[in-house]
Amino acid sequence: MKKILISLLFLLFGTSVYADCNIKSGSINILANDFPALRTFVETAKGCKGSADFKVTHSSEHNKIAVPALTANPSEFSARIAANSSIVPLMNQDLIRPLDDLVKKYGKGIQDSQLITIDGKIMAVAFMANTQHLYYREDVLKELGIAVPKTYEEVVAASEKIRASGKMQYPYAAAYKAGWNLAEEFVNMYIGHGGEFFKAGTAQPSINNAKGVATLNMLKKLAGLSNPDYLTHDSEAIKVEWESGNVALMTLWASRSGTLLDDDGDAKITAATKLTGPATVAGGNIPAATLWWDGFTLAKNRSDADAEATFRALAHAAANKKMVADAADQAVWLIEGFKPGPKSIGVIEAVKMKAKPYPMLPQMGLMHGALGSEIVEFLQGKESAEQALKDVEAAYMSKAKEQGFL
């Protein structure tokens, strides 16, 4: 009886909610990364697809597919859920369309702060924020009388204390896998030191300086307190380390807190897992972390009708108070009506501490790539910090020349 009642309610209210989308034609095909919040978002958009064709590809390899798939004409996807780094290659190649008209026509409920405007044109609509911040084991820190670390220097001291106590051999973890992850850690730490990646107004690299050296030294100290296999550990691997109880302090994405704090795994560890803001470093004020947004963009090489249908479905999700309320602990939503819960502490703190957004420069991807492979040998102790930074700059310059940035 209860079931019938619920289905009836769904039928009544469901139709009334979907009615305001009223999409009659067009074809929607979305490319997105794969984590719970994005699945929720896309599912919500699907709820108002009307009679439009609806397809979605969730893949952690989304970065590799995006540019080729959107370059085709007509493009495979009508929309791409991007972040501040992955929107750049789409902009560089002119693959996404301005959304001004569509926002005016169908963007009811989307807040102005959600709009990503570049040169006066709306290029994306953001719906969630993300960052990397500290996670700690309350039980371990309490037992050893360690205060929750606020700076990376304190993280090092705390980890050394935990190691000395014999409780854990490798008390710290962060995604140091050679490549994109490791480079991201460098970017965070370097920004925490107040560093700039390029000479002002140019694409000339400028990381071979005292701040760069300090950044590398801090990364090496932290690596020394991590599992020796750190160069093979991505976010998923360190999550597993955490859940096996091998780690007491960790720098990890806010968007992963949902799966870390769910009912799977050791209940004792889950209960003792606490979140705090990102750490600062070297006496700096801004955290050694970057702010990220996730938002949707529409493919340029796709018919206007498809773009309209796609926008209406996605806008429905990007201004959906019900979704935000139901999935409040999946992400830090930028959508009106979001009430931050305990899992959003990291991002809220990062914003309060005035963390910088990830640099959205056309040549930043090349720098990120060069960092990911060239600083490995320094961490392995095979070369000096200066040499590693010199290598990064040289590797970047060759790539930037080939791409026409220099």
Added chain:
Amino acid sequence: MPNKTFFWFFLPTGLAMILFIGLPIISTGIQSFYAQHDQVVKEVKKCDPFGCTVSIVVDQEKTSKIREEKPLGKFNGFGTYVDRNHLAIEEIGKFWDETNTFGEFVDQVTNLPFYKALIFTLTYCLFVTPNVLLLGFIIALSLNAVTRRIRGPLIFGTILPMIVTPLVGSLVLFWMIDAEGIIGANLQMLMDDPYLSLKSSKTLTWITIIIYGIWHHSPFAFVVFYAALQTVPQEPVEAAIIDGASRWQRVRHIVLPHIYPVVTFVALISLMDNFRVFEPIIGFSAEGSAQSLSWLIYDNLVNEEVILFGSAAATSMMTIVGIAILLAPVLIRTWKEFRTAR
């Protein structure tokens, strides 16, 4: 076979090869001589949920005009080939002038990405190929001596490593050598060193990948050698036994000369395969310690948010040249033998 028959026999394969291998190589070659146009950038105001800043973007209006005129990009000649991420001619010259000892010079050169990858690729080839030949031959000989009844299952077991997808095979081994995996944990016990990690040391990673390579490629050599062993004529072998030749002497003087052409063939194929080593690096997450030429190409195409077609094309062409150089001695020898045989 008369030449004419051979021609018609080969034609369909030849056409397919030109279409699916020849033309892509030519197109890759052309690509490698081009770089992207100079990027026209402009300063713009950029606003996102975290505030507004002045930022730089690519000026699409101006860029699209240049792109339409010359879609291939800017002609760069051998520019990409000699830049720092490839042959690094200029840098090597500089190192030669700046360094005092030869050791220092070698250190500097092997720090360059292309040479780093080349050294790993060659090391892998030089260790894996001979061992694959040797191991394949020994297994083939041993299996050939086993009674027929159990030969079938044994052969199946032996070729298993080849049946397993390379990526899956390497992943399985990757988990086994983890500090908490069966091999990793036992090694720590055996060596009495709780910090021993096969994945964090460069040397140990190389050894792991090489052992994996031998394990994975030996069955191929074995299958071919085993087939060849079936064709060894029995009369000379029996004669040798009567003459009192030992088992080793029989293998050395009768079996080996007989299957020699097959050995050359297997050596060629495995050299080619090993020079393109790629999957184990991904499977073992060994990017930090071991990079091969194929991995460099992959890295240029997918690891950056900006795809470096020129770089990838240049490395591809140099890989082809590398394989040609490596195979040259064997090919020349085969050609000479072919000439004298006629």
